[in-house]
Amino acid sequence: MNDSTNPSQDHEAHSADSNARGLPRPPLNPPDSRTNGALPTHEAESTALPLELPPQVDRSIFDNSSDNLLRLELPQDDRSLLERSGNLLATSAIEAEPLPLDHAEVAASPPPPSPPATLHRLIRTIAGFIILFLTLRLLALEPFGVPTGSMAPTLIGNHREGPCPRCGHLVRIGDPGPGDRGGVFEDAHCPNCSQAKIDLSASRDISGDRLLVDKNIFNLRNPRRWEVAVFRCPVDDSKPYVKRVVGLPGEEITIQDGDVYANGELLRKGLAEVRETRLPFFDLSYAPPQTWAKRWLVEPPNEDPRLPLPQPAVAPESRTVDASILHDGAVHLDASSPEKTIALTYRHTNVNEGDRETEVRAWNSYNGPPRRASRTQPVRDFALTCDVQVISGDDGLFSCRLYDGADSVTLDLTVGAKPPGLASLMREKHGGLASIRDRGLLPGQTYHLEFSFFDRRVAVALNGRPLFEPIDLPPVSKRDDVRRPLQLGARACNVIVKNLKLYHDIPYTHGGQTDITSWKLGPREYFVLGDNTSNSQDSREWRSQDADPKTGQHEPRPGVPEGAFLGKPFFIHQPLRLGRTTIGGQEREFQTLDWSRLRWLH
Numbered sequence: 001m002n003d004s005t006n007p008s009q010d011h012e013a014h015s016a017d018s019n020a021r022g023l024p025r026p027p028l029n030p031p032d033s034r035t036n037g038a039l040p041t042h043e044a045e046s047t048a049l050p051l052e053l054p055p056q057v058d059r060s061i062f063d064n065s066s067d068n069l070l071r072l073e074l075p076q077d078d079r080s081l082l083e084r085s086g087n088l089l090a091t092s093a094i095e096a097e098p099l100p101l102d103h104a105e106v107a108a109s110p111p112p113p114s115p116p117a118t119l120h121r122l123i124r125t126i127a128g129f130i131i132l133f134l135t136l137r138l139l140a141l142e143p144f145g146v147p148t149g150s151m152a153p154t155l156i157g158n159h160r161e162g163p164c165p166r167c168g169h170l171v172r173i174g175d176p177g178p179g180d181r182g183g184v185f186e187d188a189h190c191p192n193c194s195q196a197k198i199d200l201s202a203s204r205d206i207s208g209d210r211l212l213v214d215k216n217i218f219n220l221r222n223p224r225r226w227e228v229a230v231f232r233c234p235v236d237d238s239k240p241y242v243k244r245v246v247g248l249p250g251e252e253i254t255i256q257d258g259d260v261y262a263n264g265e266l267l268r269k270g271l272a273e274v275r276e277t278r279l280p281f282f283d284l285s286y287a288p289p290q291t292w293a294k295r296w297l298v299e300p301p302n303e304d305p306r307l308p309l310p311q312p313a314v315a316p317e318s319r320t321v322d323a324s325i326l327h328d329g330a331v332h333l334d335a336s337s338p339e340k341t342i343a344l345t346y347r348h349t350n351v352n353e354g355d356r357e358t359e360v361r362a363w364n365s366y367n368g369p370p371r372r373a374s375r376t377q378p379v380r381d382f383a384l385t386c387d388v389q390v391i392s393g394d395d396g397l398f399s400c401r402l403y404d405g406a407d408s409v410t411l412d413l414t415v416g417a418k419p420p421g422l423a424s425l426m427r428e429k430h431g432g433l434a435s436i437r438d439r440g441l442l443p444g445q446t447y448h449l450e451f452s453f454f455d456r457r458v459a460v461a462l463n464g465r466p467l468f469e470p471i472d473l474p475p476v477s478k479r480d481d482v483r484r485p486l487q488l489g490a491r492a493c494n495v496i497v498k499n500l501k502l503y504h505d506i507p508y509t510h511g512g513q514t515d516i517t518s519w520k521l522g523p524r525e526y527f528v529l530g531d532n533t534s535n536s537q538d539s540r541e542w543r544s545q546d547a548d549p550k551t552g553q554h555e556p557r558p559g560v561p562e563g564a565f566l567g568k569p570f571f572i573h574q575p576l577r578l579g580r581t582t583i584g585g586q587e588r589e590f591q592t593l594d595w596s597r598l599r600w601l602h
Contacts, residue, residue, distance in 0.1 A: 142215055142567065143574075144230060144240065146208040149174035150530035150537065151242060152366040154228070154276050155569075156597075157208035159366070160200045161578055164190040169286040171198050174366045174535075175205065184368045191281060191365035193288045193351050203578065204589045209597075210574035211242075213567040223526055223565055226273045228601055231528070232564040234557050235542045240566055243538050244277075247519070247527025253558070254518040255540075257479065258362075258377060258507035259455060260529075266475045268455040269505075271466060272602040277531055278383050278452070278503035279364065282346070285329045285499055294355040296321040296331070299343040299487070331497040333490035336392060346486040346502070359481035362507040367535045380405040381505035382485040383452035389496040390415055390441045396493025398441060401428075402453040402486060405479030409433070409458050411451055414440035415493040423467050425458060433458065434468045441495075454505045508533050511540035516556060525559025569601050 149157040158175040169192035176184055188198040213230050223229050223245045233241045246260055246267065247253040254261040261267065269277065284292060297319045321344065325332055335342045349355040361376040370376065382402050390398075393415035401410040408428040414421050421440015425433040439462065441447060450461040458471040486502060508529060510517065519539060521527055530536025539558035547554050579592035 140214065140216055142213050144211045144213050144242070144569065146211065146242060148208070149366050150532050150535060151228070151244070152364065152532045152535075153279065154244075154531045155209050155211070155242065155572070156366075156575065159206055159208070160185055160203040161206065162188075162198065162200050162203050164193065164195050164198060164286070166190065166195040167193040167286040167288045169193065169283060171200070172366055173200060173368060176368075187369050189365055189369050191363070192283050192286050194370075195288075196352065196369070204591070206576050206578060206591055209572050209576075211569040211601075212571040212573050213569050215567040217568045218562075218565045222562065223568075225267070226269060226602075228569050229528070230566045230569060231560050232566065233542070234560060234564065235545060241528075242569065243528035243530050243536070245526050246529050247521055247539070247558075249521055249523050249525055249562070251527070252518055252520050253527045253539075255508050255510055256517075258379065258381070258505070258509075259475075260508055266455060268457040268470075268472060270470065271450070271452065271459045271461060274383060274452045274454050274459065274505075275450075276602055277506050278454075279362075279506065280501055280503050281360065281363075282348075282502040284331070284501070287329065288351055290351075291326065293322070293326055294320050295347055295349055296326060297345045297347060298325070299345055329498065331488065331500065333398075333488065333497065334391075334494045335396070335490040335492060336494045338395075338492050341489065341491045343487065343489040345484050346488075347484045348482075357483055359483050360485060360504060362504070362534075364532055364534065366532065377507045377509060378481045379504040379507050380479050380482050381454040382482070383450070383454060383503040383505075384486060384500070385448070385450050385503075386500040387446055387448055387498045388413075388441065389446040389498060390443050391494040391496065392443050393441075393493025393495070394418065394443075397489075397491045398493060398495050399489040399491075400449075400451060400487065401489075402451060403482060403484065404453050404456070405482050406476045407473060409453055409473075411460055415443070415490075415495065416440065417442060423460075423462075425460070425468060425471065427473065433471050436467060439467055452503075506531055506533055509540075511536075511538070516540075519556060519558040521559045524562040526562070526565075527558055528560055571600055572597060 146155045146157050149159065151157075152174060153172075156172070156174075159172055160175070161170060161172040163169070164171050167190060169190055171188050171190050173185060173188045185201040185203070186199050187196065188200050189196050190198065211230075218229075225245055225248060227245055228242060229245050230240050230242050233239075247262055251262040252264075254264070259266055282295075298321055299319070324334075325342075325344070331344065333342045333344070347357050348360050349357050360379050360382075362379050363370040363376055381404060384400060384402065388398065395418065396415035398413045398415055399410055401408050407430075410426045410428060412422075412424045412426070414423075420437045421442075422435060422437055423439035424435035427433050448463050450459075450464075452459045456473045456475055458468075458473070460467040488497060511533075519527060527539045529540070530538050539560070542557045543554040544557050545554070575594040575597035576591045577594035577597075579590050581588055581590070
């Protein structure tokens with residue numbers, strides 16, 4: 001018998017014998033292709049490793065083993081695996097399971113992080129956020145608080161609020177300051193139903209909005225018309241001011257009939273600015289106990305197959321709506337018959353005076369009780385928002401019309417599943433303004449509609465997206481007071497109009513200056529106005545602190561220098577409202593975030 005045994009055969013024999021006795025088998029290294037399948041010479045060098053057996057293992061199963069040692073002949077490289085793994089037979093050999101025959105691996109799980117390491121990681125994360133915040137605040141962003149209401153309702157200052165006891169609408173009134181309260185909180189008025197004597201004296205004070213301001217944007221570009229800006233006032237640099245930019249350098253600004261003109265040209269707002277500046281005066285969802293029935297008139301459709309004329313001649317008392325049309329906080333226009341048409345007109349009334357019809361006048365309830373009608377300004381620019389739920393319809397039509405005291409503009413939307421749908425705008429007595437196909441209303445769907453007629457500009461959006469490019473009508477010198485700004489109509493369809501709200505534009509005034517109607521700006525100056533036009537110190541009223549030596553008058557200083565701008569507010573990050581909770585059987589009030597007003601600014 002030949003004593004020289006093939007090293008690879010010897011290794012395989014030991015491995016097979018070990019596997020037969022239920023012991024773990026060392027891993028086999030794959031053959032090297034450079035040696036034609038034979039293991040490299042250095043891997044064939046075997047070494048005997050002493051392994052101590054547990055006492056519970058029967059030693060008789062091992063041939064020629066009279067002690068507690070088992071000698072395994074392993075290649076040199078495979079021995080390192082056992083040296084790293086420690087005593088593989090520290091547990092019972094009977095419970096040990098054989099490893100797979102090819103490429104057994106030892107899975108090493110990383111130990112869980114120790115509590116000090118987790119704490120250090122948390123501290124590093126917090127420190128990183130603090131450093132990032134401080135860097136952004138130093139270089140790019142800065143929070144500003146709004147203490148006053150000169151920009152209400154776009155930006156709310158310190159105030160109090162509570163529900164109207166008659167219709168449930170939110171009543172909000174600004175804080176006039178520490179020395180000037182004078183019972184203003186005892187006589188709040190509802191902007192929706194005109195309920196008077198709402199006592200908010202026991203309500204909690206609520207802090208004004210907090211804004212995030214981009215400090216660098218005006219280093220990259222100049223201020224733009226209609227955007228909100230923070231700046232240092234040219235006549236009072238003790239604190240920053242926040243207003244809306246209206247006039248640009250070199251322009252001559254004029255305010256007439258509530259509108260603003262630059263060099264004789266009417267300034268018009270886009271849809272984004274309309275959404276920020278519109279003031280609500282009617283909300284269908286909040287009705288007084290007597291309901292809103294007397295504010296809606298059913299019109300005979302004889303003269304117009306879609307909608308009635310803007311000022312119907314028939315006495316309104318006999319044509320108010322009933323419960324079949326106005327119920328559940330919505331207007332139900334059921335004109336399902338092919339030839340049936342329903343047309344409604346909204347008329348503005350004073351609930352406190354027996355629903356007497358009256359013109360719509362400017363009044364910001366944030367400032368307290370309304371002034372006498374002779375001291376308030378009529379408004380003629382209106383906007384509508386609502387949700388239109390289409391119940392049924394085939395070749396039908398839904399229409400709405402806005403009137404600004406000079407012109408009526410009608411929006412027609414076809415209703416039905418038959419393509420193509422059609423949306424069109426028409427100026428009454430003048431013809432069509434615009435139309436677009438594939439924009440009709442489909443049965444079973446609900447659409448959010450925005451329709452505005454501000455500054456003689458018509459804008460329409462459906463589900464937040466504009467339907468047409470803004471359409472500008474020429475300015476007019478004379479417009480009538482408006483008592484009936486809105487009409488709705490439906491033909492051959494069944495629609496429900498919900499969440500209907502009416503708004504009017506900001507009626508800009510001359511402020512406290514009755515002797516000034518226009519202001520001239522320098523080459524690097526801007527004209528700014530507050531959205532709360534009747535309660536704002538802005539470019540209309542600023543005058544130089546030193547009197548002119550010749551005239552003795554303090555000359556107007558309407559312009560904000562270009563270098564005085566500090567930044568642009570772009571996000572209301574902390575609008576607050578009043579929250580209530582019950583603790584220990586007692587109701588407690590607290591300030592909490594008003595999620596409905598958390599928004600980006602244009």
